[in-house]
Amino acid sequence: MEPLVTFGELFPHGIWRYAIGGALIGLGTAAIYLGTAIPAGASTFFESTLSYVSDVPRFNRAKYVMSRDWRVAFTLSIVAGAAIYALAFGDFGWTTSVSWWRLLGGGLLVGVGTRIGKGCTSGHGICGVGSVAPTSLVNVATFLAVAIVTAQVMQALGVTP
Amino acid sequence: MSGTEGQDRHPLFLPLVVAGGLVFGFGLGLSHMARPEVVLNFLQFEDFGLLFVLGTGSVVAGTAFAIGVNFLDKAPLTGRPYARRLKSFDRNVLTGGVIFGVGWGVSGICPGAAYASLGIGNYPILLAIGGMFLGAYAQGLWRTYRSEDNATAAANAD
Numbered sequence: 001m002e003p004l005v006t007f008g009e010l011f012p013h014g015i016w017r018y019a020i021g022g023a024l025i026g027l028g029t030a031a032i033y034l035g036t037a038i039p040a041g042a043s044t045f046f047e048s049t050l051s052y053v054s055d056v057p058r059f060n061r062a063k064y065v066m067s068r069d070w071r072v073a074f075t076l077s078i079v080a081g082a083a084i085y086a087l088a089f090g091d092f093g094w095t096t097s098v099s100w101w102r103l104l105g106g107g108l109l110v111g112v113g114t115r116i117g118k119g120c121t122s123g124h125g126i127c128g129v130g131s132v133a134p135t136s137l138v139n140v141a142t143f144l145a146v147a148i149v150t151a152q153v154m155q156a157l158g159v160t161p
Numbered sequence: 162m163s164g165t166e167g168q169d170r171h172p173l174f175l176p177l178v179v180a181g182g183l184v185f186g187f188g189l190g191l192s193h194m195a196r197p198e199v200v201l202n203f204l205q206f207e208d209f210g211l212l213f214v215l216g217t218g219s220v221v222a223g224t225a226f227a228i229g230v231n232f233l234d235k236a237p238l239t240g241r242p243y244a245r246r247l248k249s250f251d252r253n254v255l256t257g258g259v260i261f262g263v264g265w266g267v268s269g270i271c272p273g274a275a276y277a278s279l280g281i282g283n284y285p286i287l288l289a290i291g292g293m294f295l296g297a298y299a300q301g302l303w304r305t306y307r308s309e310d311n312a313t314a315a316a317n318a319d
Contacts, residue, residue: 021192026221081186106268111296117257150266
């Protein structure tokens with residue numbers, strides 16, 4: 001009897017690069033957490049960095065001002081780590097063909113949403129899910145479901161890519 | 162947040178953040194999450210591999226959280242007690258999740274993956290990073306004005 005879907009259909013690129021890449025993302029988070037007890041998410045960087053250039057009190061709360069320099073270091077290290085990967089694997093210089101308005105408009109909504117929702121794919125998705133935190137599980141389930149519907153509606157409307 | 166600021170800071174604090182960020186970014190590159198196309202393929206049910214990124218990432222991080230919370234006392238570099246990442250639940254968690262979901266579904270990119278995308282040389286991602294800064298700035302301004310309105314309303318109330 002033929003299976004309804006094959007492994008190759010579900011995972012056309014296999015699973016190893018995803019599984020190992022994810023494990024390294026978790027390892028970087030784990031190392032920082034075990035040394036500092038800080039669950040480092042990627043998106044607090046926006047507010048903490050805005051405190052360098054904005055007088056708005058909201059961006060200048062102690063938790064942002066006190067963490068802004070290491071969050072810049074964390075972000076630049078993520079850029080550098082990905083660059084090391086790309087140079088080591090001959091993947092450097094790839095550019096997306098997703099339209100500019102999708103990147104800009106989608107990025108804008110991501111920026112609003114992560115700040116209203118208290119976290120992003122790394123804060124809620126890796127640290128929060130790893131903590132089995134109910135708030136994060138609800139947030140991740142919400143953004144996953146909405147993102148799936150959004151991407152499929154855009155595809156159905158013929159926006160590619 | 163003692164031990165995370167200025168002269169109080171342990172000399173290994175920044176080196177550890179940098180080392181962790183390098184591994185984190187390398188993983189984002191290897192997982193191909195730094196490519197919006199790969200995220201969109203996942204959301205369009207054409208490649209479910211991204212489930213393994215979230216899965217192994219949260220299991221590895223979760224193991225560290227469990228070890229810290231259950232077996233360790235205070236973090237060596239900050240003196241902070243180990244705690245789970247718990248945020249209070251309110252309507253904003255849902256509203257933010259919906260807005261984030263629309264943005265992620267439109268662009269195929271999230272903050273950490275966007276930094277990594279820049280690292281692999283994908284310079285158009287600067288549009289997304291700029292958008293994220295604008296969005297975070299707009300949200301902060303809106304929250305500020307709204308709380309000032311509330312404060313004025315409260316001051317005017319009997």
